[in-house]
Amino acid sequence: MSMPTVDDAANVLADPTAYADEPRLHAALTALRARRPVARVEAPGYQPFWAITRHADVLAVERTDRVFTNWPRPVLMTARSDEMQAAIGIRTLIHMDDPQHRVVRAIAADWFSPRAMKAMGERIDELARHYVDRMRDTGGECDFVREVAVNYPLYVIMSLLGVPESDFPLMLKLTQELVGSDDDELKRATPSDETASALLEMFAYFKDLTDSRRANPTEDLASSIANATVDGEPLSDIDTMSYYAIIATAGHDTTTSSISGGLRALVEHPGQLRRLRADPGLMPRATEEIIRWVTPVKAFMRTAARDTVVGDVTIPEGDSLLLSYVSANRDEDAFKDPFRFDIEREPNKHVAFGFGVHFCLGAGLARMEIGKFFDRLLPRLRSIELAGEPELTATTFVGGLKHLPIRFELD
Structure with missing residues (x-):
């Protein structure tokens, strides 16, 4: 990888197209870790921030949540988008700090506890088998992302919430528009304000769901959120809608990216694929x-x-910091040979789920979905290869593959 200048490297972090070009992205992050691991970034269209690219520094910031707060800027967006989200008043878990964060997080915590995951295991295994069957039914060639990977975690998280299956396509559209607002293919066709428009449509949908669950509570996560109280008072409408939005998006797109990216990694590293098949x-x-x-x-x-x-x-005081998880997870000081895909890597102290009080609420569910899918796929896989060029999403927040054409044989 050629080394860019430090200033060019730092600006990459505010360039969504860089995340769709892994060689360019990792060349920039490698340069920053080596030469300026805490770098000031003043990119056009964005409020300034400090880029934190080393694993140790990311952990140090995550550990000191009273010094480094999530509010008011938890996600890198353009200055205009910052203003629009502030005007809407969105307050998800990732916007909150303790003690409010701890109290509001507890509303859904039991749904993602080890006990809950154990209870869900059989159902998720059934869904994994179902979607491997659907992969087989494509006839041996498909776009794995569009035809398989987006649907499996979508079904899991929407079923957990209690969204009717007939509305799954709408939820897929809205979540992809939210996290894909920087990608020309995934963003809304409207000329501007794609993120706010998709968010408001999602809020309107979940407002109706809230009204329904308050009138007729059911045994699902939506009912728990709709009827939750904090200090004896129900959540405000904006906090309730924000809760649904973070569960729907974080519980879907991240796992889709992991499953599709994991399959690509196994295809491109056939020795690792053989090793995993030989030793489940x-x-x-x-x-x-x-x-x-x-x-x-x-x-x-x-x-x-x-x-x-x-x-x-x-x-x-008052300055923003960007914690680059994608950089920290390839830090040469934290991982031996970090650019090698190694299914036996141990220890593996990655920060993909964050760290500390904001550690991902759904980490256990994501791990289960990924593991069970490959548990079901690999014993049936006779052959697999790429059938075209993989394509990544342009983003600065959540993303991965948007297309993965493959050719395969399944039992």
């Missing part, structure tokens, strides 16, 4: 390596609550 007991470690390799959540933001130091750089 490696699946837990392989799952962690897939998640590290793909890193579907590319970054989160934090804001300094006071003057403080990261690395050897003083961050003034």
Whole structure:
């Protein structure tokens, strides 16, 4: 990888197209880790921020959540989008800090607990088998992302929420428009404000769902959110809608990216594929390596609550920091040979799920979905190869493959 200048490398972090060009992205991040691991970024159209690219520094910021807050800027967006989301008043879990975050997170925590995951295991295994069957039924050639990978985790998370199956296509459209707003293929056809428009449509849908669950509670996550109280008071409409939105998007697109990116990695590393097929007991470690390799959540933001130091750089109070998970997960100081896909990697202290109080609520569910899908696929897989060029989503937040053409034989 050729080394770009430090300034060019830093600006890559605010360029959605860079995340669709992995050689360019990783050349830039490698340069930053080596030469300026805490880098000031002043990209056109964005409020300035500090890019944090080393694994150790990302962990240090995550550990000190009272110094580095999620509010008011948890995600890198254009300055215009920052203003629009503030005007809408969206407040998801990723916008909140303790103690509010801890109380609101608890509303859904039981649904993602180890006990809940154990209870869901059989159903997720059935769904994994069903979608491997659907893959077989494509006739031996398909776009794995569009025909398989997007549907399996969508079905899991929407069923958990209690969304009717007839509305799954609408939810797929809205979640992809939200996380794909920087991608020319995935974003809305409207000329501007794609993210706000998709978000408002999703909010309108979940407002109707909330009214229904408050009138007639059912045994699903939507009812738990709709009827939750904090300090004896129900959640506000905006907090309720925001809760649904983060569950729907985070529970779907990230797992889709991990499964499709994991399959691509196994196809491109046939020795690793043979090793995993020969020893299915490696699946837990392989799952962690897939998640590290793909890193579907590319970054989160934090804001300094006071003057403080990261690395050897003083961050003034009020300044924003971008925690580059995709960089931290390829840090040479944290991982041996980080650009090698290794299903037996151990230890594997990746930060793809974050760290500390904001560790991903649905991490256990994502791990289960990934592991069970490959548990069902690999014993039936006789052959597999790429049938075209994989294509990645343009993004600065959540993303992965949007197309993965493959040719295969399944029993």
